[in-house]
Amino acid sequence: MPLVRISLLSGKSGDYIRAIADGVHQALIDAYGVPPGDRFQIITQHEPDSLIYDANYLGIRRTADIVIIHIVAGNWRDTVTKKRLYAAIADQLAAKPGLRREDVQVVLSSNERNEWSFGNGLASYVQDTPPT
Numbered sequence: 001m002p003l004v005r006i007s008l009l010s011g012k013s014g015d016y017i018r019a020i021a022d023g024v025h026q027a028l029i030d031a032y033g034v035p036p037g038d039r040f041q042i043i044t045q046h047e048p049d050s051l052i053y054d055a056n057y058l059g060i061r062r063t064a065d066i067v068i069i070h071i072v073a074g075n076w077r078d079t080v081t082k083k084r085l086y087a088a089i090a091d092q093l094a095a096k097p098g099l100r101r102e103d104v105q106v107v108l109s110s111n112e113r114n115e116w117s118f119g120n121g122l123a124s125y126v127q128d129t130p131p132t
Helices: 014-032 079-095
Strands: 003-009 041-046 067-074 104-111
Touching: 003 014, 014 041, 014 067, 014 079, 079 104
Parallel strands: 003 041, 067 104
Antiparallel strands: 003 067
């Protein structure tokens, strides 16, 4: 169910980008309980003048390898689970493709079940009650 947007600076290889996409998805499976087949990712590469970030915000030193991951997911997980997801993503991307944990930024945007339509013009997660 999550929709994942991954933003990074252009110039990386296809294997590098795929490793990021696969690592984020594996973290969602492991830490968030997402089914393996539930994968919707949008990956955008930016020129340096269109991905602007503070290299030292909150005392975390970021490099040009920064990856910003925006996940839209249902609002039914607690803070402990969300923190586990952040750590799992950083772990996965540190392992492959070898990103520094400081260069992995994750933002969660939560929504409700009735705010998803996966096609056919239907609210996919809403069980309609039959008229009485």
